[in-house]
Amino acid sequence: MSSRNHLFLFALKMILVLVTVAMHGSLQAQPRRGMVQKPPAGTGSENEAITPSGLQPIFPEQVRCAEIASPYGSQTRYDNSLRQSGPLGGYHGGIDITLAEGTPLLALAAGTVASKGEGGMLEGIYLWLRHTPEDTGLAYWVYSKYQHLESIPDLDVGAKVAMGQMVARSGKTGTAGKHYGVSGYPHLHLTTRKSLSGDGSADPRGGTLFDPLAIYHEAVGKPHESAKSPLQAQAVPIPYVSTDGKVTPPGTRVVWPVACQPK
Numbered sequence: 202m203s204s205r206n207h208l209f210l211f212a213l214k215m216i217l218v219l220v221t222v223a224m225h226g227s228l229q230a231q232p233r234r235g236m237v238q239k240p241p242a243g244t245g246s247e248n249e250a251i252t253p254s255g256l257q258p259i260f261p262e263q264v265r266c267a268e269i270a271s272p273y274g275s276q277t278r279y280d281n282s283l284r285q286s287g288p289l290g291g292y293h294g295g296i297d298i299t300l301a302e303g304t305p306l307l308a309l310a311a312g313t314v315a316s317k318g319e320g321g322m323l324e325g326i327y328l329w330l331r332h333t334p335e336d337t338g339l340a341y342w343v344y345s346k347y348q349h350l351e352s353i354p355d356l357d358v359g360a361k362v363a364m365g366q367m368v369a370r371s372g373k374t375g376t377a378g379k380h381y382g383v384s385g386y387p388h389l390h391l392t393t394r395k396s397l398s399g400d401g402s403a404d405p406r407g408g409t410l411f412d413p414l415a416i417y418h419e420a421v422g423k424p425h426e427s428a429k430s431p432l433q434a435q436a437v438p439i440p441y442v443s444t445d446g447k448v449t450p451p452g453t454r455v456v457w458p459v460a461c462q463p464k
Contacts (some may be wrong), residue, residue, distance in 0.1 A: 223313035234370070253274030253275070259436045261461075265462045268298070272414075294392060296391050300387060302371060306368060307456060311332065317358065319374065327348045328347045328369050338454045342398070343395055344396070345413070347369050395411050408452075417439055443463050
């Protein structure tokens with residue numbers, strides 16, 4: 202065999218080796234179906250593992266309350282369609298409550314306005330509230346985020362809010378397009394984070410994402426439970442403010458973010 206043929210065969214083998222290596226690397230980079238991808242380092246979301254708590258809200262029979270349409274940790278939307286994979290692996294990082302536009306939204310506990318603004322798709326106009334352990338009766342600080350608001354709330358950053366005070370109105374900002382179409386989806390997306398630092402920082406990004414239902418579970422049933430304690434699957438009675446201003450049960454420090462209508 203001539204030297205030219207030897208060189209040709211050698212070059213062909215090298216090309217095949219390089220193609221094989223490239224294909225292997227590409228396959229390794231693809232996420233496996235059903236696996237939660239860890240976000241890239243430096244994004245502030247390295248430990249955002251979404252695990253359903255198993256908690257189920259229970260609303261009193263004497264009132265009609267806005268219920269959860271898509272719970273924390275769910276892989277489906279309010280209409281049972283599958284969520285697309287994203288930074289949280291396709292798992293829901295909060296709770297969705299379907300509401301008519303303009304529905305008053307209440308502070309789930311006393312606190313302080315941490316920040317407000319307008320984001321892009323899937324966020325819309327938002328409001329962050331900061332709640333101290335004294336506000337909630339819990340062992341940790343809570344940051345609550347209200348998303349897809351109708352308009353930017355008329356509250357100054359640093360302003361104090363009372364439990365059950367109207368802090369915003371529901372809307373559909375950040376939902377128009379893609380899955381929801383041009384009409385969007387009017388609802389409240391409520392996100393909550395917890396922090397044991399107790400430094401009172403106005404920056405909510407340092408906290409750990411958790412199920413908002415845990416606030417009611419721990420404030421009512423286990424007020425001294427650690428922020429890192431595992432939760433048992435169980436029903437959670439929801440404290441609330443009715444549209445006539447009555448707080449149930451008396452003395453609660455946390456309430457549902459939407460007023461309940463007496464039957």
